[in-house]
Amino acid sequence: MRVPHTVPDNTLKAYEPSEPTLTLVGERNRRLRAENWTWDETIPPSLVEECIRFFVSQFDDHKRVLPFLEDDNMILLLETLPTTLPLEIVIYLIPDGIYWKRRCNDTWSTMNDVTNYGNSWKRMFAERYVEDFIESEEPGYTDWVEVGNTLKLCCPFIKKLEISQLQPPRVMEAPADPPDLCKSEDFIPEHLDLSPILTILENLEELNLQFGVKDIGMKFTFKCFSVHNKDIERLAKGLSLSKRLKILRISCSDIDDSKLNTILKGLEHCDVFEELEIAHCKITDEGAKALGYFVTMKMSLKHLKLQNNLIAAEGAQGLAYALTAIEKAELETLDLKFNLIGEEGGKYISTSLAKSRYPQHLILAGCGLGEEAGRDLVNMLKVNTTLATMDLTNNALGVEVGESMAKCLENNFTILQLDVRNCGFEEESEKLIHLMTFRNREKVRKRLDSMRSTVTEEGRRPTTFILDDI
Numbered sequence: 001m002r003v004p005h006t007v008p009d010n011t012l013k014a015y016e017p018s019e020p021t022l023t024l025v026g027e028r029n030r031r032l033r034a035e036n037w038t039w040d041e042t043i044p045p046s047l048v049e050e051c052i053r054f055f056v057s058q059f060d061d062h063k064r065v066l067p068f069l070e071d072d073n074m075i076l077l078l079e080t081l082p083t084t085l086p087l088e089i090v091i092y093l094i095p096d097g098i099y100w101k102r103r104c105n106d107t108w109s110t111m112n113d114v115t116n117y118g119n120s121w122k123r124m125f126a127e128r129y130v131e132d133f134i135e136s137e138e139p140g141y142t143d144w145v146e147v148g149n150t151l152k153l154c155c156p157f158i159k160k161l162e163i164s165q166l167q168p169p170r171v172m173e174a175p176a177d178p179p180d181l182c183k184s185e186d187f188i189p190e191h192l193d194l195s196p197i198l199t200i201l202e203n204l205e206e207l208n209l210q211f212g213v214k215d216i217g218m219k220f221t222f223k224c225f226s227v228h229n230k231d232i233e234r235l236a237k238g239l240s241l242s243k244r245l246k247i248l249r250i251s252c253s254d255i256d257d258s259k260l261n262t263i264l265k266g267l268e269h270c271d272v273f274e275e276l277e278i279a280h281c282k283i284t285d286e287g288a289k290a291l292g293y294f295v296t297m298k299m300s301l302k303h304l305k306l307q308n309n310l311i312a313a314e315g316a317q318g319l320a321y322a323l324t325a326i327e328k329a330e331l332e333t334l335d336l337k338f339n340l341i342g343e344e345g346g347k348y349i350s351t352s353l354a355k356s357r358y359p360q361h362l363i364l365a366g367c368g369l370g371e372e373a374g375r376d377l378v379n380m381l382k383v384n385t386t387l388a389t390m391d392l393t394n395n396a397l398g399v400e401v402g403e404s405m406a407k408c409l410e411n412n413f414t415i416l417q418l419d420v421r422n423c424g425f426e427e428e429s430e431k432l433i434h435l436m437t438f439r440n441r442e443k444v445r446k447r448l449d450s451m452r453s454t455v456t457e458e459g460r461r462p463t464t465f466i467l468d469d470i
Contacts, residue, residue: 003037005079005098012037052076060089083107087129091153096122104128118159126157130201131164138167139192151200160206165214166191168224190228198238206247209235211254227254229262236266245270249277249305257287264294273298277305277335288315292322295331305335316345320352323359335363337391346373350380357386365419366394374401374423381408381415389417402429409436416441 003012015035021027033039045053052073055062059081069077075098081090083103094100100121104112108128117124133150168189191211198204212225232255239245248267255263260283267273276291283291288311295301316336323331341349346369353362369377374397381387402425409415409432418437420430 002076002079005075005101048073049076052080056080056082059085063089063093066093087150087153091122091126091157094122096120100125120157123157123159126154127160127162130154130158131161134161134163134192134197135165136167137192139169139190142192144196147197148200151197155201156203158201159203160208161201161204162208164210165212166210168213189223189226191231193234194231195234195238195241198235199241201242203244204242205244206249207242207245208247208249208251210250210252212252225254227259229259232259232262236262239263239266240269242270244272246272247275247277248273249275249279250281251277251279253281255281255283257282257284257290260287261290264290267294268297271300273300274330275303275305276301277303277307278309279305279307281309283309283311283315285312285315285318287311289318292318295319295322295329296325299326299329302330303333303335304331305333306339307335308338311336311339311341311345313342313344313348315339316341317348320348323349323352323356326356326358329358331358333361333363334359336367337363337365338367340368342368343370343372346370347376350376353387354380354383360386360388362387362389363391364395365391369395369397371396371398371401374398375404377401378404378408381405381412384412385414387415390415391419392423393419393421395423397423397425399424399426399429402426402433405429406432406436409433412436413440413443416444 017027017035055065055077066074066077078094078098079102081094081099083099083106090099101114104114104121104125107125112124114121114124117127130151133147137147168191198207211227211231216224239248245267248263250263255278260278267276276294283306287309288306291304291306295304316339319334319336323334336349341364346364346367349362349364350373369392374395377390377392378401397420402420402423405418405420405425406429409418416437418433420433425433
């Protein structure tokens with residue numbers, strides 16, 4: 001019996017009787033066995049099923065009959081069609097759904113969460129297929145004709161790419177005197193040229209990139225994780241041509257200030273760009289100043305995340321100046337987690353937030369803030385009316401700052417979440433801070449419920465909720 005695709009395999013296993021159960025006395029003479037999926041194996045298939053099997057076996061020659069199949073017959077064909085057919089045959093012909101779910105599960109045994117791909121199995125297959133293709137290509141041995149054909153096939157369905165590795169070039173012959181790979185002045189490998197790839201993928205909205213190699217084994221050298229300047233120049237060229245790009249994330253890569261400047265020049269042409277994340281890299285104060293200027297120029301930017309870099313007080317000053325300089329911007333999140341901006345940097349950020357409406361979400365976890373920076377943050381919370389969430393975990397702010405902050409929040413009705421774990425606060429202060437933020441969240445919830453009830457009663461379209469109205 002053909003089991004419909006809507007029945008999960010786990011359901012079949014759950015209803016399948018165990019071997020000890022089959023040996024019971026009551027089971028031996030039982031004639032009706034609803035759990036037996038093979039009861040019709042001896043019954044000849046219908047003519048329709050035979051026709052569908054023939055179409056499946058000769059699909060490339062008879063694919064023109066696909067639009068004329070009825071729904072039941074179409075489902076049977078999609079459930080039996082081989083998942084190894086060439087992509088150029090099925091990518092445009094087969095609709096999203098059964099077939100692409102089977103093909104994804106047959107190609108990748110894990111990480112098949114379709115909700116990360118807009119609940120589209122075809123989009124999931126196209127994106128992961130291109131990701132695997134890019135991650136396995138070796139520079140210098142790339143067939144760009146094949147690459148172009150593959151990208152053009154998948155282009156309409158690709159909105160996001162997560163590149164977790166880029167292969168270094170293969171060394172064909174070892175030199176007579178092998179270079180010392182531990183020295184920075186020696187050979188730095190160039191990776192795959194991403195500019196033609198980004199140019200073809202015209203619907204790309206999100207790019208997550210990591211320069212490095214997975215499962216390198218005994219071939220490990222630090223140079224495999226280095227990034228050549230030409231790699232960044234090509235990446236910037238591709239970014240400048242990605243008109244729909246909204247999100248760029250680069251992590252765990254050899255990105256310094258000069259390379260960051262090149263990337264920012266490429267992003268200047270992305271009119272709808274919203275989020276930039278440079279995490280676990282080598283950005284210093286000069287790079288932070290460049291990012292501050294980028295924030296003032298790119299009004300569409302909503303999220304700036306710079307976790308675990310080398311930004312100190314001077315870089316924090318550059319970002320703080322940018323926050324006060326922008327007037328018509330949409331910056332919502334500033335993440336400086338694990339950057340040792342220190343007391344002075346904390347003062348710059350606090351001063352800017354006391355004057356600016358941006359951002360609404362601030363993360364300063366593990367930034368080396370002390371009591372002086374803590375007092376500046378308390379003074380900022382007294383006058384700021386737009387900050388919604390703030391993360392101050394793992395900063396030695398001290399008991400006095402905790403008491404002042406708890407007292408300050410009694411008159412602050414906009415902060416919805418304030419994380420102060422491992423800040424040296426007393427338990428009573430942490431409890432009061434939690435109660436004050438909970439009070440503010442409840443006020444927001446009641447306001448939203450009131451707005452929803454008003455819309456329901458009057459039949460009007462919902463109004464966008466703005467924190468400034470609290």
